[in-house]
Amino acid sequence: xxxxxxxxxxxxxxxxxxxxxxxxxxxxxxxxxxxxxxxxxxxxxxxxxxxxxxxxxxxxxxxxxxxxxxxxxxxxxxxxxxxxxxxxxxxxxxxxxxxxxxxxxxxxxxxxxxxxxxxxxxxxxxxxxxxxxxxxxxxxxxxxxxxxxxxxxxxxxxxxxxxxxxxxxxxxxxxxxxxxxxxxxxxxxxxxxxxxxxxxxxxxxxxxxxxxxxxxxxxxxxxxxxxxxxxxxxxxxxxxxxxxxxxxxxxxxxxxxxxxxxxxxxxxxxxxxxxxx
Amino acid sequence: xxxxxxxxxxxxxxxxxxxxxxxxxxxxxxxxxxxxxxxxxxxxxxxxxxxxxxxxxxxxxxxxxxxxxxxxxxxxxxxxxxxxxxxxxxxxxxxxxxxxxxxxxxxxxxxxxxxxxxxxxxxxxxxxxxxxxxxxxxxxxxxxxxxxxxxxxxxxxxxxxxxxxxxxxxxxxxxxxxxxxxxxxxxxxxxxxxxxxxxxxxxxxxxxxxxxxxxxxxxxxxxxxxxxxxxxxxxxxxxxxxxxxxxxxxxxxxxxxxxxxxxxxxxxxxxxxxxxxxxxxxxxxxxxxxxxxxxxxxxxxxxxxxxxxxxxxxxxxx
Numbered sequence: 001x002x003x004x005x006x007x008x009x010x011x012x013x014x015x016x017x018x019x020x021x022x023x024x025x026x027x028x029x030x031x032x033x034x035x036x037x038x039x040x041x042x043x044x045x046x047x048x049x050x051x052x053x054x055x056x057x058x059x060x061x062x063x064x065x066x067x068x069x070x071x072x073x074x075x076x077x078x079x080x081x082x083x084x085x086x087x088x089x090x091x092x093x094x095x096x097x098x099x100x101x102x103x104x105x106x107x108x109x110x111x112x113x114x115x116x117x118x119x120x121x122x123x124x125x126x127x128x129x130x131x132x133x134x135x136x137x138x139x140x141x142x143x144x145x146x147x148x149x150x151x152x153x154x155x156x157x158x159x160x161x162x163x164x165x166x167x168x169x170x171x172x173x174x175x176x177x178x179x180x181x182x183x184x185x186x187x188x189x190x191x192x193x194x195x196x197x198x199x200x201x202x203x204x205x206x207x208x209x210x211x212x213x214x215x216x217x218x219x220x221x222x223x224x225x226x227x228x229x230x231x232x233x234x235x236x237x238x239x240x241x242x243x244x245x246x247x248x249x250x251x252x253x254x255x256x257x258x259x260x261x262x263x264x265x266x267x268x269x270x271x272x273x274x275x276x277x
Numbered sequence: 278x279x280x281x282x283x284x285x286x287x288x289x290x291x292x293x294x295x296x297x298x299x300x301x302x303x304x305x306x307x308x309x310x311x312x313x314x315x316x317x318x319x320x321x322x323x324x325x326x327x328x329x330x331x332x333x334x335x336x337x338x339x340x341x342x343x344x345x346x347x348x349x350x351x352x353x354x355x356x357x358x359x360x361x362x363x364x365x366x367x368x369x370x371x372x373x374x375x376x377x378x379x380x381x382x383x384x385x386x387x388x389x390x391x392x393x394x395x396x397x398x399x400x401x402x403x404x405x406x407x408x409x410x411x412x413x414x415x416x417x418x419x420x421x422x423x424x425x426x427x428x429x430x431x432x433x434x435x436x437x438x439x440x441x442x443x444x445x446x447x448x449x450x451x452x453x454x455x456x457x458x459x460x461x462x463x464x465x466x467x468x469x470x471x472x473x474x475x476x477x478x479x480x481x482x483x484x485x486x487x488x489x490x491x492x493x494x495x496x497x498x499x500x501x502x503x504x505x506x507x508x509x510x511x512x513x514x515x516x517x518x519x520x521x522x523x524x525x526x527x528x529x530x531x532x533x534x535x536x537x538x539x540x541x542x543x544x545x546x547x548x549x550x551x552x553x554x555x556x557x558x559x560x561x562x563x564x565x566x567x568x569x570x571x572x573x574x575x576x577x578x579x580x581x582x583x584x585x586x587x588x589x590x591x592x593x594x595x
Binding site: 005009010012013016017019020021023024026027030036038039040042043085086088089091092093096097098099100101104107108111113114115116117118119120121122123124125126129142143145146148151175176177180201204205207208212223224226227230231241244245247248249251252255256258259260263264266267 | 306307308309310311312313314316317319320321323324326327328330331332334335338343345346395396399400402403406408409410411412413414415416417418419420421422423424425426427428429430431432434436437438441442469472473477480501522523526529530532533536537540541551552555556559560565568569572573575576579
């Protein structure tokens with residue numbers, strides 16, 4: 001009985017894993033095939049038939065390297081802003097006593113459920129039109145500059161540290177800034193990777209916002225230039241799938257590799273506390 | 278929805294003498310550590326500039342005949358009352374998009390709750406292969422929609438793998454250009470893509486369920502299904518409320534999938550989402566007032582749905 005249940009459990013989980021992973025496998029296979037073979041046999045091609053031609057083809061239409069650089073600057077800017085200002089806010093929320101602390105924490109929770117659709121038009125008017133930040137990295141980064149989930153993760157982390165650490169520094173006559181710098185920051189390392197991972201997903205995968213404010217191809221993150229390729233060429237070209245899938249692999253690879261390498265920093269405990277506050 | 282964690286201990290304990298001594302002058306107005314406000318100032322400024330002000334501005338735009346002009350140009354943007362709203366509500370495309378997003382949510386939200394709870398429960402019970410399974414479940418979540426859309430276009434095209442396997446059962450016209458199947462296809466796509474995130478939320482909740490509850494159920498002779506239904510489901514109810522709320526909000530934001538997967542909300546607007554219409558009206562056609570009105574209506578509807586969900590899913594809890 002127990003054994004049968006256990007087998008059944010793995011069968012269900014295995015089907016789940018297959019459903020999640022197969023499209024990725026198919027993406028890679030499709031990107032390496034000279035002619036897309038859509039029959040079930042096409043999912044298991046002869047290795048000698050594989051080619052990198054599709055990668056050259058997509059690189060010809062959209063500059064993959066420039067796209068990756070733009071995505072990297074966009075994502076890097078958001079991570080930098082989140083880490084620097086998120087640590088400050090998280091520390092203040094967890095350790096310091098000041099008026100408005102409760103309200104600031106409530107804001108950080110609330111901001112996570114504000115729907116972007118309502119902000120889309122005013123932000124476009126402000127950033128692209130009034131501030132003239134269209135086609136600039138700053139304009140891309142600004143709406144995402146500090147990730148509120150990360151602020152809450154930092155707060156949770158500082159709350160777990162023994163209070164005495166900070167009090168001892170104060171008794172020794174260290175100011176709040178000094179305590180932050182020499183006591184809190186050196187301890188922050190374990191949670192830093194979690195914050196980087198949580199923050200990374202947003203800008204690297206974001207499509208709508210950079211799509212709205214970048215019209216010049218040389219400024220577009222890879223997600224935007226690939227999307228433009230898909231929506232323009234899917235209608236016109238007879239067989240655009242190989243190149244499309246090659247672009248998809250290039251866009252997906254950095255995120256997938258990052259999360260495979262650092263999966264132990266992205267677990268239910270980290271994520272649960274961040275979202276729930 | 279929010280799980281209340283312990284407030285900072287400093288709140289109730291006496292402040293250390295050193296801390297109180299330094300800033301006593303300000304403690305009346307700004308609290309014991311006024312530098313807290315200073316440290317949070319960048320974040321507060323960010324929230325004000327990127328969230329608070331644009332929220333108010335969105336509502337303002339929706340009541341005016343707003344149009345794009347060169348920066349600094351002094352133009353008249355007259356107050357038009359509810360004109361934008363009446364325009365929006367009488368527009369069949371907009372009404373269709375709200376119906377579409379309703380169909381989307383009816384499929385996406387329950388499917389997300391059931392699948393993520395079942396998979397998380399099973400995952401929580403196994404030991405071997407746990408890391409591999411967990412990672413493979415959330416790989417779609419961490420990957421860009423734009424990248425995954427390409428492979429779904431490939432899989433679900435007319436002579437794609439899915440139809441090849443289904444043979445005579447395949448819908449005609451194929452999924453993404455079939456006016457009946459386009460919206461459900463998008464709903465399945467989004468459910469699949471986001472599931473890993475909700476599985477993580479449920480895993481966190483499951484790890485906090487007291488073991489005694491399961492032991493008591495076993496003592497009472499409850500079977501596995503019975504235990505799942507009478508112990509697990511009620512114990513993770515706060516997480517369920519959160520999953521329902523987040524999937525509703527994320528679903529209402531739907532844009533990338535109808536834009537790319539069904540070529541701009543096709544066929545004939547059968548998969549257009551409100552945000553897609555906002556983009557077309559507000560930015561392509563240059564009528565931000567109309568787009569802002571759609572946004573306000575959408576958010577009001579989402580709040581209403583969230584409130585209803587909380588009443589029904591949340592049970593007696595607050």
